[in-house]
Amino acid sequence: MNAQDILKKYQLSVTDSRLSVLQIFMQAGGALSHSDIESRLKGFHDRVTVYRTLQTFAEKGIIHQIPTIDNAVLYALCKEDCTDGHHHDNHVHFLCTECEITTCLDEVVVPVVKLPRGFRQNDVKMIVTGVCKSCK
Amino acid sequence: MNAQDILKKYQLSVTDSRLSVLQIFMQAGGALSHSDIESRLKGFHDRVTVYRTLQTFAEKGIIHQIPTIDNAVLYALCKEDCTDGHHHDNHVHFLCTECEITTCLDEVVVPVVKLPRGFRQNDVKMIVTGVCKSCK
DNA sequence: TATTATTTTGCAACATTATTGCAAATTTAA
C-alpha cells in the first residue's frame, strides 16, 4: 500500500506534507523522532506542520509512539490493523546502543505479566536495549 | 537509610539541594518528573541545579529513569543494589490513567523475552498502563 | 469544469524546557 492509499484509508486529505512524512517513514528502517523527520524534510515543510502531522497520524492509528528515556518520543508505522483510537502494536521495541537505531520487532510479542490484585491492565510497552543483529 | 546516608554511601558531597531532592523522592509515592521536583522545591533551588542533581543521581544509581511517551522522563528511587553505571531495576512500572501516578511495582519482575537470533540483550523496560489499585 | 466549503499549511509570536560558561558560595580535605 502506497502513501496515498494509506491517507485515503484513514480518511485524511492527501497533502504534500503528509505524503512526504509517510514516505520518510516507509523508507526508514527504524523508528523516527520529530527531529529526525524534520531534518529529513530538509526545510521543505514547517516544524509546526510536522508536529500536527505526527499527532494526526498517531490519533488515526497510522503510527505508534515509543517511549524513550531521553525526552524524544519515537514514532513508527503501524501494521494494518490499527484504527482511530485503537492501536494493536503489542510488539517489543529494540534500541541498539551501537547504531542508536530503534526497531519494531514485529514478530516478538510482548509477554504477559501478572499484576498485583486490584490493578487493571490496559496497554503494555516493552523496550529492550542491547546490540542489534547488524551491529553484532 | 536517610538522605544524608545515601549521599555518603554514593560518595557525593552533602548539599542542601541534594538533600531536598532526595527527601522529595522519599516522600513521594510514585515516580517524579523534573518539573514535579521543581515545583515541589518551590523556588528554593535553581532549575539548573535540579537538572544536574537528577543526572548525578541517575549516574550513581540512586534513581532510575522511566521512559514515557509524553516527553517527560520520570525518575524514581532505586533499591539498595544499584551502583555507578549498573542499575538493577528490572521491575515493572505502572502508569495509572486515573490518578496519573506512575509507580514502581517492585514485586513484579519484568518477564524474560526471547529475541531473534543475533540480538544481544542488555536492559529491559516495561511500562504497563491501566487503573491502579487505589483508583479502581 | 467552475464554484464553494472545508481543511491544512506556514508564519509569527510566544511559552516551555534544556544546556553551557563562569564567578561566587559551599563543602570537603589537609
Place this chain on the structure above:
DNA sequence: TTAAATTTGCAATAATGTTGCAAAATAATA
C-alpha cells in the same frame, strides 16, 4: 583554620513545543 575541590545560581543561549490566524491547498458540490 586554611586550602583545594566541588557545587551552585545566574545569565545567556539553544532547543523544543504550542497557539492564532490569514493564505493556500484540497475536497465537495453544483
